[in-house]
Amino acid sequence: MTAASGASGRIDTAEAFQGAFAVSRETIERLRTYEALLRSWQKVINLVSPTTLDEIWHRHFVDSAQLLAFAPEGAKNWLDLGSGGGFPGLVLAILLAEKNSDARMTLVESDTRKAAFLGEVARKTGLAVEIRGERIEKSATQAKSQIKDVITARALAPLPKLLGLVQPFFSPQTVALFPKGRDAEAEVSEAERQFAFDYTLAPSLTDAQARIVIVRNLALRTEG
Numbered sequence: 001m002t003a004a005s006g007a008s009g010r011i012d013t014a015e016a017f018q019g020a021f022a023v024s025r026e027t028i029e030r031l032r033t034y035e036a037l038l039r040s041w042q043k044v045i046n047l048v049s050p051t052t053l054d055e056i057w058h059r060h061f062v063d064s065a066q067l068l069a070f071a072p073e074g075a076k077n078w079l080d081l082g083s084g085g086g087f088p089g090l091v092l093a094i095l096l097a098e099k100n101s102d103a104r105m106t107l108v109e110s111d112t113r114k115a116a117f118l119g120e121v122a123r124k125t126g127l128a129v130e131i132r133g134e135r136i137e138k139s140a141t142q143a144k145s146q147i148k149d150v151i152t153a154r155a156l157a158p159l160p161k162l163l164g165l166v167q168p169f170f171s172p173q174t175v176a177l178f179p180k181g182r183d184a185e186a187e188v189s190e191a192e193r194q195f196a197f198d199y200t201l202a203p204s205l206t207d208a209q210a211r212i213v214i215v216r217n218l219a220l221r222t223e224g
Contacts, residue, residue: 011062011205012055021065023098030094030125031061037124038085041117047085063206064088067152067177068095070202070214075149076103079169081136082156083107086118088179089152093122093129106130108139136165151176159187159213163195167218176215179204184211196221 011020014028035056038047052059064087078096080089086107093105107129109115115133122129132139148169156162159178166176180187184201191197197218204210 010058012058014057017057017061017065020062021068021095023095027094027098030097030127031091033125034086034090034094034121035061037117037121041120045113045117047114047117048087058206060085060087061091063179063204064091064154065095066205067179067212068092068099070175070177070212071150072173072175074100074102075175076100077149078103078105079148079151080105080107081139081151081153081165083109083118083131084111084114084155086121088154088177090118090121090127090129092152093127094125097127104128104130106132108132108134108136110135139169148174150174152178154179158190159184160191160194163191163197163215163218167195167220170218172217174216174218176213176218178213178215180211180213181207182209184213188213192221194221195219 011017014032017031018028038056039053041047042053048060067088078092083089089105089107096103096105107118109118109131110133112133115131118131122131151166151169151174153162157165159180162178188199195218198216200214202212202214204212
């Protein structure tokens with residue numbers, strides 16, 4: 001990944017995105033299709049904050065795509081929880097279609113209208129993703145037979161609650177990638193009261209004060 005983002009340090013266009021993430025023209029066209037559908041559906045469904053609609057590439061596509069650099073090479077089984085408008089999971093699925101064709105993304109979104117939007121983007125872009133229109137807790141009951149290499153979630157819950165949601169999906173090789181804001185360190189400290197885990201805080205490309213929390217070896221903390 002290179003910083004082909006212009007003088008402002010932002011990646012606000014398809015051309016800048018292509019340079020920054022070294023993706024093909026086909027991937028860019030898929031993202032353009034995604035953008036057009038998002039703008040259309042946003043008129044009737046609140047998929048993203050209206051104030052960010054004119055910053056789709058930087059605030060949503062780049063913010064999602066940057067997570068790929070922190071995933072284990074060749075990771076095949078991906079899970080995105082609370083997918084909403086598809087960030088980060090659907091953007092990652094588009095990149096993975098080019099970078100790692102063996103990868104499979106599962107998107108969990110309980111809002112039926114948002115799940116329908118995810119399905120429409122997948123159909124129009126030709127993505128092979130699994131979309132589960134159900135609550136995360138329901139998916140968790142089936143988790144033992146679904147080993148995941150990478151788990152992602154954005155703006156779903158504070159880290160202590162988030163770790164509780166993802167714990168059933170964890171195995172020794174699982175890595176979780178969570179974009180967080182300026183309170184990332186405080187959230188980590190709070191989560192450590194309930195959970196034992198290894199973590200790294202990585203800088204974000206989209207916000208100098210934000211961090212990506214990378215979690216491994218997650219377990220419920222036991223007393224004594």
